[in-house]
Amino acid sequence: MRVSFLLLLAPLAAIGGCGITGPAHDAPRADAAAVVDMGFSSFEPEVVHIRAGQTVEWRNTALITHNVSDDKAKAVNAADASIPEGATPFDSGDLKAGNVYSHTFTVPGTYKYFCRHHEDAAMFGTVIVDPAP
Numbered sequence: 001m002r003v004s005f006l007l008l009l010a011p012l013a014a015i016g017g018c019g020i021t022g023p024a025h026d027a028p029r030a031d032a033a034a035v036v037d038m039g040f041s042s043f044e045p046e047v048v049h050i051r052a053g054q055t056v057e058w059r060n061t062a063l064i065t066h067n068v069s070d071d072k073a074k075a076v077n078a079a080d081a082s083i084p085e086g087a088t089p090f091d092s093g094d095l096k097a098g099n100v101y102s103h104t105f106t107v108p109g110t111y112k113y114f115c116r117h118h119e120d121a122a123m124f125g126t127v128i129v130d131p132a133p
């Protein structure tokens with residue numbers, strides 16, 4: 001009886017430990033020009049607009065692992081990612097529940113990114129980077 005009760009609690013403890021808490025649930029970094037939340041299989045907002053030199057912060061506020069990548073080489077469908085000429089692709093690696101990732105964009109243009117775990121679920125986003133004034 002006692003053992004099965006503990007087994008029942010274990011998944012709840014895991015969710016409490018890394019889902020409801022973590023940097024994704026704290027205030028975003030002060031210099032973030034845009035903040036993107038990750039839902040079950042979406043980036044919200046789907047499109048953000050910044051200027052060159054500014055930083056975007058992604059927050060995994062979901063309970064599952066996500067990823068942020070604009071690297072064509074890591075996409076199942078190369079059309080799901082694109083970066084402007086002269087830019088270097090980025091990839092957050094695995095972003096566990098509650099974790100954050102940020103990237104500073106220096107090359108103006110349009111960046112189409114995706115989640116490597118949910119590309120098949122059309123988990124896509126876009127960052128539009130205007131030239132610095």
Ligand SMILES: [Cu+2]
Pocket residue numbers: 040041065066067115116117118123
């Ligand atoms: Cu995902």
